[in-house]
Amino acid sequence: MSAVKYFIKQNSRKLAIDEFLARELNAAGYGGVEIRKMPMKTEVVIHASRPGVVIGRRGAKIRELTYILENEFGIERVQIEVSEIENPWLNAAVMASRLARQLERGVRFRRMAYWILRRVMRAGAIGCEIIVKGKLSSRRARYQKFKQGTIAKTGEPADLYVDHANDMAILKPGVIGITVRIMGPTAKLPGVINIKPPKPRKKEEIELVKKPEEDVPEEVEGVEETFEGITDIDELRELEELDGLELVEEPPEVVKEEKPETKEEPPEEEATKAEEETSEPAEETILEDLKELDDLEEGGVE
Incomplete structure (x- = not known):
């Protein structure tokens, strides 16, 4: 042979x-x-x-x-x-047999097909397809397809990862054929990349890994810091916090504005006094002149 x-x-x-x-x-x-x-x-x-x-x-x-x-x-x-x-919902033969037995008991094919489709996808399948053929609801035969998810139809993924099964239900109108295809959760499709999450570190590993010590600049001896020339109060406060200095706020310098020289006019009282002082000697001279005239007139009359 x-x-x-x-x-x-x-x-x-x-x-x-x-x-x-x-x-x-x-x-x-x-x-x-x-x-x-x-x-x-x-x-x-x-x-x-x-x-x-x-x-x-x-x-x-x-x-x-x-x-x-x-x-x-x-x-x-x-x-x-x-x-x-372990998981009968991901086995195509079990699902096809279950659907056929329910159809023979009189359950509607749409209701049962959708129920199986939901349970298969809930079990973790990548995709599921159910095809029912025969005299379903009319005299003429037809087929109804129920599909959810992704199903590989050709190539190596279809041969390795798709579970395929056929069954039949014998009813009074005739024979109804059932085809079930299920792609399990372990299927590896081309072009699909799964990124694994990083593993959580243990507490012991976290304690062993220490942060590198920061380089602290050494203080230079013989150098005294002076605060002369620092006018910003915020900078002085920062230095106060660092060195523990007490900050004494100096009052701001008042800039005197130079006013143009102007002649001060005497007030009204001083002006009146000056007029009175100037008017008094003038009146005395007038009185003296009048007395002399009176004396001359008297002498002439005598």
């Missing part, structure tokens, strides 16, 4: 096992299967949200699945392990 035919046979058998387990473990929240071939055995790891349903009472379901895998699918020395899904 060539390598191509060998890998085709292995993958087709894995797909058949996956479909069989999805039907058998529908109530257990089946989320996928991994087949690991080893020298002494073949491990079959079943992922489910409810491991107790997969195991069954006293392991009855596990024994039944082991018998079917060995006889119907031709797997030798099967050992089944059950792994619980």
